[in-house]
Amino acid sequence: MLPSFTFHSAGSLIFGRDSVNQLGEIAGRLKATRILIVTDPILVKAGLVERALAPLSTAGVTCEVFAGCVPEPPVEVVRAGVDAARAFQPDAVLGLGGGSNMDAAKLVALVLAHGGDATDWVGDSRVPGPVFPLICVPTTAGTGSEVSAAAVFTDTAKKMKVSTLSPYLRPAFAVVDPLMTVGCPKQVTADSGIDALTHAIEAYTAVSQTEFLKRPGGASVYQGKNPLSDAMALECIQLVGKFLKRAVDNGNDLEARDGMALAATLGGLAFANAGVALVHAMEYPVGGAVHVSHGAGNGLLLPYVMKYHLECREWEIAEVGDRLFDSHTAEGAIAGIERLREDIGIPLRLRDLGVTEAMLPGFAEKAFAIKRLMRVNPRMPASADEILDIYRAAY
Numbered sequence: 001m002l003p004s005f006t007f008h009s010a011g012s013l014i015f016g017r018d019s020v021n022q023l024g025e026i027a028g029r030l031k032a033t034r035i036l037i038v039t040d041p042i043l044v045k046a047g048l049v050e051r052a053l054a055p056l057s058t059a060g061v062t063c064e065v066f067a068g069c070v071p072e073p074p075v076e077v078v079r080a081g082v083d084a085a086r087a088f089q090p091d092a093v094l095g096l097g098g099g100s101n102m103d104a105a106k107l108v109a110l111v112l113a114h115g116g117d118a119t120d121w122v123g124d125s126r127v128p129g130p131v132f133p134l135i136c137v138p139t140t141a142g143t144g145s146e147v148s149a150a151a152v153f154t155d156t157a158k159k160m161k162v163s164t165l166s167p168y169l170r171p172a173f174a175v176v177d178p179l180m181t182v183g184c185p186k187q188v189t190a191d192s193g194i195d196a197l198t199h200a201i202e203a204y205t206a207v208s209q210t211e212f213l214k215r216p217g218g219a220s221v222y223q224g225k226n227p228l229s230d231a232m233a234l235e236c237i238q239l240v241g242k243f244l245k246r247a248v249d250n251g252n253d254l255e256a257r258d259g260m261a262l263a264a265t266l267g268g269l270a271f272a273n274a275g276v277a278l279v280h281a282m283e284y285p286v287g288g289a290v291h292v293s294h295g296a297g298n299g300l301l302l303p304y305v306m307k308y309h310l311e312c313r314e315w316e317i318a319e320v321g322d323r324l325f326d327s328h329t330a331e332g333a334i335a336g337i338e339r340l341r342e343d344i345g346i347p348l349r350l351r352d353l354g355v356t357e358a359m360l361p362g363f364a365e366k367a368f369a370i371k372r373l374m375r376v377n378p379r380m381p382a383s384a385d386e387i388l389d390i391y392r393a394a395y
Helices: 019-030 041-047 048-058 075-088 099-115 186-204 228-249 254-274 280-289 294-308 310-325 330-344 357-366 385-395
Strands: 011-016 032-036 060-066 090-099 133-137 148-155 160-165 172-178
Touching: 011 019, 011 254, 019 090, 019 133, 019 172, 032 048, 032 075, 032 099, 032 148, 041 048, 048 075, 060 075, 075 099, 075 148, 090 099, 099 133, 099 148, 099 160, 099 228, 133 330, 148 280, 160 280, 160 357, 172 228, 172 254, 186 228, 186 280, 186 310, 186 330, 228 254, 228 330, 280 294, 280 357, 280 385, 294 310, 294 330, 294 385, 310 330, 357 385
Parallel strands: 011 172, 032 060, 032 090, 090 133, 133 172
Antiparallel strands: 148 160
16 A cells, blocks of 8 residues: 655746746746846856846846855845845746755745745744745756755854745746756766755655654654655666766766756655755755855765665665666665765865864754754664764764
């Protein structure tokens, strides 16, 4: 007997080469005549913002470009975006770029609708109602933010990455055009790709939805793994195994760009329902302290957390290896991911990022305190000391 489960996505998902040309039609469906585009100066210079503007202009939509985003956005970037939005008075928000830009767009749409500051909405299921209509267009293949209910930013006062989760943060439209990723730099391609892999592995090895609902913690966007999230996670893993290194080695390999764009979206759909867990909890304090990209931090920590989970997820990790490398053991899966990190330029040790050994106990305490992610983890750490041991192994 199959378990009962729930599954959620963006309102509409549009996938395929040149799908960005449908933005004018999408604006019409939203009855949007004024759109704020949240992006960054690199994408303006690369011409990707103009590619999004062209169909909107043809449709008679007035647009304002806020190009103040930066990787791993501090809360100050979100505040600047909100100020730009209030001056422009849009009726929809479009996030264009990697996860940082799309997450900033989500937070701008949230604050426009409900006021306050982005820091006021940190946590799970605290947003009281719909946000401003939101469109997300990824230019990297990894975060899955275009279909997720999460927005991550850096609380600079706390020197910590934090996140807001809410069903209302799922975009009304996700437009995934693989051609928008062709100019993505090699290292961003690598970091984003291993982020997608991390999402899929954490979703596939998560606690089951039935077990998750028995754990204390109240309302949650994440619900634990189910048959649909498993199917999407496994397909993501297989696509990453086939296409990630190809996309890193040759950014003009359009088949690889197609494959990774689909992998990222599938991984996003998987984790946006099942959840992410200990890898992400451990990356948040690291990223907040040393400003490593989210994907690179996740990719560094991933095999160490997988080793921690061997005692309760050996079969699932072996299945990951089978899909990813045609390896049939859990140990082979972990070893393969360690090689993949090295092949595509992901840092191998925390010390390589500028982390000091003295930072590790504080990181462990912060990670252990993120209970909404601990609920998803198949093996519940009994104390921060267990997480500290993983950090030390990764150091």
